[in-house]
Amino acid sequence: MDRVSVEQDYISDKNFSDHTTTPITDFDTAYNNTAAVANSDSLITGWPEKAAIFRDSWTGAEYDLAYADKPRNRYDMFVPEGAPKGTVVFIHGGYWRRFDKSCFSHLASGALGQGWRVAIPSYSLAPSARVGEIIAEMCQAVNHICTLLEGPVILAGHSAGGHLVSRLACADSGLSADIKARLVHVLSLSGVHDLRPLLRLAINSDIQLDMQEAEMHSPALHQPLEGIKLSCIVGADELPEFIRQTGILPSLWSGFGIDTGNWQVKGRHHFDIIDDLQKSDSPLTLHMLGIKTLR
Numbered sequence: 001m002d003r004v005s006v007e008q009d010y011i012s013d014k015n016f017s018d019h020t021t022t023p024i025t026d027f028d029t030a031y032n033n034t035a036a037v038a039n040s041d042s043l044i045t046g047w048p049e050k051a052a053i054f055r056d057s058w059t060g061a062e063y064d065l066a067y068a069d070k071p072r073n074r075y076d077m078f079v080p081e082g083a084p085k086g087t088v089v090f091i092h093g094g095y096w097r098r099f100d101k102s103c104f105s106h107l108a109s110g111a112l113g114q115g116w117r118v119a120i121p122s123y124s125l126a127p128s129a130r131v132g133e134i135i136a137e138m139c140q141a142v143n144h145i146c147t148l149l150e151g152p153v154i155l156a157g158h159s160a161g162g163h164l165v166s167r168l169a170c171a172d173s174g175l176s177a178d179i180k181a182r183l184v185h186v187l188s189l190s191g192v193h194d195l196r197p198l199l200r201l202a203i204n205s206d207i208q209l210d211m212q213e214a215e216m217h218s219p220a221l222h223q224p225l226e227g228i229k230l231s232c233i234v235g236a237d238e239l240p241e242f243i244r245q246t247g248i249l250p251s252l253w254s255g256f257g258i259d260t261g262n263w264q265v266k267g268r269h270h271f272d273i274i275d276d277l278q279k280s281d282s283p284l285t286l287h288m289l290g291i292k293t294l295r
Contacts, residue, residue, distance in 0.1 A: 058105075090120050185231065193218065
């Protein structure tokens with residue numbers, strides 16, 4: 001795997017110029033991405049339309065496949081032309097409370113263009129499901145999907161999905177031994193890696209975290225799988241708390257001797273940090289697939 005300096009827009013944690021932090025006085029504002037991005041509503045409402053257009057254009061796909069028994073335990077599978085090189089599982093965000101797989105189909109495009117199959121699962125949402133139940137469902141999904149398929153496995157997730165893939169990369173996760181052995185990369189985009197601050201948010205009335213659960217399900221408080229590769233990437237224009245949340249996991253997990261890194265992307269915020277997954281030649285897609293690694 002080549003390590004190359006790809007784009008100057010990607011700033012490694014080794015090159016951050018400002019590590020200062022300001023004490024939080026309003027936790028709801030500190031974690032409210034929708035309010036922080038001026039056109040967030042139009043960006044979010046545009047996702048289902050982009051996803052539907054992509055589904056109409058891609059013939060190699062199967063939809064609403066079951067990985068378990070609950071109503072939202074379904075996934076879509078997109079298959080490239082030719083023999084797949086491996087499997088990317090993308091887990092969506094939405095504060096564990098919103099969205100489903102049908103909003104993110106277009107994000108499969110970049111990996112498909114490089115010859116990887118892409119699975120996008122849905123999961124039960126809070127408040128009907130607690131975070132621990134959602135983690136268990138995503139573990140079921142990855143075990144079910146990837147056991148059926150050969151080749152390396154990559155997990156990628158955005159926001160709450162970044163939390164979920166990072167939690168699956170912990171040493172005590174319920175992934176099967178076979179999947180753990182084939183897991184070559186975990187990519188967390190704007191992930192929340194320490195859940196304890198969320199206890200102070202008004203939306204916790206939906207998420208229903210208590211301190212025991214927050215500690216149990218925070219990747220930052222766990223050890224990583226041995227030999228895992230972890231990348232954490234965040235928009236440089238995101239809220240300071242999401243930049244901090246992104247940086248803490250590589251900082252902690254590097255102490256366990258794994259290959260990990262932390263990058264900020266200039267000019268990107270919480271809702272467009274995922275856009276380059278649509279491009280097969282973008283630095284983000286190439287890094288995710290291990291073709292060209294950011295440094």
